Amino acid sequence: MFSRFSLLVFLFLLASLARADIKVGVIVSSTGPTAAVGIPQKNTVALLPTEIAGQKIEYIVLDDASDPTNAVTGVKKLLGEYRVDALIGPTTTPAALAILDFVAEAKTPLLTTVGSSAIVLPMDERKKWVFKTTQNDDLIADAVLAHMTAAGVKTLGFVGFNDPYGENWFKVFGGQAEKAGIRIVANERFNRTDQSVTGQVLKLLAARPDAVFIAATGGPAVLPQVGLQEKGYKGRIYQTHGVATNDFIRLGGKAVEGTLMAGGPLLVADDLAPGNPIKPVAQAYIKAYEGRYGAGSLSTFGANTWDAGLLLQKALPEALKKARPGTPEFRLALREALERSKEVVGAQGVFNMTAQNHNGMDQRARLMMTVRGGKWVWLGE
Secondary structure, X not given: OOOHXXXXXXXXXXXXXXXXXXXXXXXXXXXXXXXXXXHHHHHHHOXXXXXXXXXXXXXXXXXXXXXXXXXXXXXXXXXXXXXXXXXXXXXXXXXXXXXXXXXXXXXXXXXXXXXXXXXXXXXOOOHHHEEEOOOOHHHHHHHHHHHHHHOOOOEEEEEEEOOHHHHHHHHHHHHHHHHOOOEEEEEEEEOOOOOOOHHHHHXXXXXXOOEEXXXXXXXXXXXXXXXXXXXXXXXXXXXXXXXXXXHHHHHHHHHHOOOEEEEOHHHHHHHOOOOOOHHHHHHHHHHHHHHHHOXXXXXXXXXXXXXXXXXXXXXXXXXXXXXXXXXXXXXXXXXXXXHOOOOEEOOOOEEOOOOOOOOOOOHHHXXXXXXXXXXXXXXXX
């Protein structure tokens, strides 16, 4: 006869064997200084499919409040308590770096939505479980530097977050700028929670650069640009794709008119050529998002979560042929299927993954654009 403990163990094992639902954990910064990025990501989860290949999908969404420590706590809960089959997020680069060890130890695929290429490069045993749905820094930097060169920029001021996002951007951008013959004459940092960057702005102005490049995301990216404009700076101001949102324009107002950025095609989807494969996918996401949350609410950050969902839609049926959800075998099969993703068209680009490239985006995932008349405008080919 079974003891009470044995019976409980038996019932737990039986429930595990019977599990059919696929569980996807999502970590976002829907509060805190990076909420402008995290809220559209959280909103997009409600638009993702709840069934794939006949299997129900359950999404468990946790807010890390823009704090890497909270992201670690949340991921541990998703991996340990919920035993998720895959993860989407987090919102910030510091949080993504903080959870890497736990993701690798649990051998659970992570589709991260952050900007920094340091999350997937260089490839190693930890990062082989991570896939990235935002353009790598070097792809964006290449387009920005081409525009700077054509505009005759010779000297550049750099100001970025005092964290892995800003540091990785300086590492990548600085090296490519040197090769392009552009000299960085000022290098400044600020924190995501800073209320003033007057000191950094004054140092940038003292260096008299032809242009300034700001490596920041969301609302905080507005701060140095407003400071430069208030102090009368007349040069060009470039931003990373971390400001690819209408909220950036709403927060910055007239101060961000003329901002230059290389970003994903979603923001100018209607201007894409009829034969561009990204156009209908981007327009479908725009229709779904604005249909639920209202016109003008769109941002490319939500599209990165949408594209994570598209990659899962392609990979999950393949994993289901090999193993049952909730098992290590299923998570491994899912990782392998994601790594074989070919010509998966998203709202932000086309994905072609390999064992060494877990981003897989190419030039189709970036366009040069500017803020003109209170909206993002494509600068054309």
